[in-house]
Amino acid sequence: MTFRTALCDLIGIDHPIVQSGMGGVAGPDLVAEVSGAGGLGVLAGLNVPPDDLRRMIRRVRELTARPFGVNLWLHTALRPPVDVATIAEATVRAVQGTLNGFRERLGLAPTVGRPPAAPDLIDAAFRVILEERVPVWSIGLGDPGPAMVRECRSRGIKVMAMVATVEDARTLAASGVDIVVAQGSEAGGHRSTWVKRASAEAASVGTMALVPQIVDAVRVPVVAAGGIADGRGLVAALALGASGILLGTRFVATRESAAAEFWKKSLLERDSDETTVTDAFTGLYARALQNTFSRDYTASGAPVLPPLVQRSAANDVYLAALKRADGEYYPMWSGQSVGLIHDLPGAAEVVAAIMREARAVLAALSDRGGRPS
Ligand SMILES: Cc1cc2nc3c(=O)[nH]c(=O)nc-3n(C[C@H](O)[C@H](O)[C@H](O)COP(=O)(O)O)c2cc1C
Structure with missing residues (x-):
């Protein structure tokens, strides 16, 4: 059993396993390891200045000749970044007040002013992806639209974009993307999502229910993500x-x-019910391990600054x-x-283990002749 799917054929990989282009986590070493093992490694492009991104892409190519991707966010609050001058003074004061409590505990000086805007790097990063003819452009939190997809297609770059709702999957399909990640x-x-939703519960459909609906809604290969x-x-x-995961x-x-060693260690120690979806870290809803920051920020009742401005405010x-x-x-x-x-x-062992386990699971299912155990 090879598990060769339409996704494998489309991008020229052996196994239908994609590693997310995780901001701050997925550098050239991780990407080359996954791609070298027959999956698709994806480089994180979020907040990476264009010259650094080009160097990272070239480093991946030194490490492996296999296909790989580069990930960017296209969130509407990043192109262009939110203008911090538009934020009400009282909101800034309330947020800094809560953050100052954390700063005091960490031995940092208090801050009262407006935080800097998020960096404006996406269009320059996209030019680098085009110039370097990266095999796959991976998109989180955004719709590239037909024009950007056409620019990729004319250079042989495949476009893969991620959504959390069926409606957004249809929008991506209309933009012409090659692969939809559910x-x-x-x-x-x-x-x-490319617009911040009203609450942590919005656009939150479990993988089991979302994947088959998106498979039914679009004609391109669908990749399942989450859990x-x-x-x-x-x-x-x-x-x-x-068509893959x-x-x-x-x-x-x-x-x-x-990722930092303390983070990796926490992943080994924590259980599935110890995560939370919060906008307190960056201003956008995201799932993270619960910790003192997420608990105390929420308990403080402080507002949250606009997308990614919250992150700049708390960066220190x-x-x-x-x-x-x-x-x-x-x-x-x-x-x-x-x-x-x-x-x-x-990471190569993760790819190999998943393939080994999947073969064993299928063998066990067919040994039982389809009878429940
Ligand atoms: C540490 C971390 C960082 C992430 N950063 C990004 C990112 O920069 N861009 C992106 O498109 N998705 C990012 N994601 C989301 C993943 O693409 C994906 O949806 C998710 O990891 C799948 O669920 P799983 O964590 O249960 O495997 C990140 C996920 C994690 C865990």
Whole structure:
């Protein structure tokens, strides 16, 4: 059983396994390891200046000749970034007041002013992707629209974009993307919508219910994401009609991931009911391990600044936490699959193990002749 799917044929990979282009986690080492093992490694392009992105792409090519991708966010609040001058003074004061409580605990000086805007890097990063003719452009939190897709197509670049609702999947299909990633609400990291929804519960359909609906709604290959960490998940996703799986959390806990060691250790220790969906870390809804920051911010009743401005406001807190290896004040993105993760292998071993387990699962199902156990 080879598990060669339409996704494999479309992008020239051996196994239908995609590693998410996770911001701050997926550097050239992780990407090359996954692609070298026959999956699709995806480089994180979020907040990476264009010259650095070009260097990272070239580094992947030094490490592997296999196909790989580069991920960008296209959220409407980033192109262009939200103008911080439009934020009410009282809102800034309330947010900084709560953050100052955290700063005091971490030995940081208080801050009262407006935070800087998020960097405006996406269009320059897209030019780099086109110039470097990266095999796959992967998009989170956004619709590229037909014009950007056409620019990719004319250079032989495949476009893969992620959604959390059936309606958004239809919009992506109309834009002409080659692959749709269906992100179930179990997923770690940010909810993949391009406009911030009204609450943490909006656009939060579980993988099991979302994937077959998106498979029915679009004609291109669909990749299932959210809550998948092993070969059982791969077989289940294929049974739902998906052409492959995309994993984030599982790849954070690998030797080649650039995540901090305290974060990897927490993934080994925490259970699936210890994640939360909150906008307190960045201003957009995202699933992370619950910690003192997420709990105390919510309890403070402070408002949340606009998308990504919240992140700039709290950045000094995150950097201080990183420096002292303190997971209580740092966004440790994680999906509900965290309870399935008990080891810290190399990323190539993750790919091999998923394929091994998937073959065993299928063999066990057919041995039973379809009878329930
Ligand atoms: C640490 C982390 C960072 C992420 N960063 C990004 C990102 O930069 N761009 C993106 O499109 N998706 C990102 N995601 C979301 C994943 O693409 C994907 O939807 C999710 O990881 C799938 O669920 P899982 O974590 O249960 O495997 C991130 C996920 C995690 C866990």
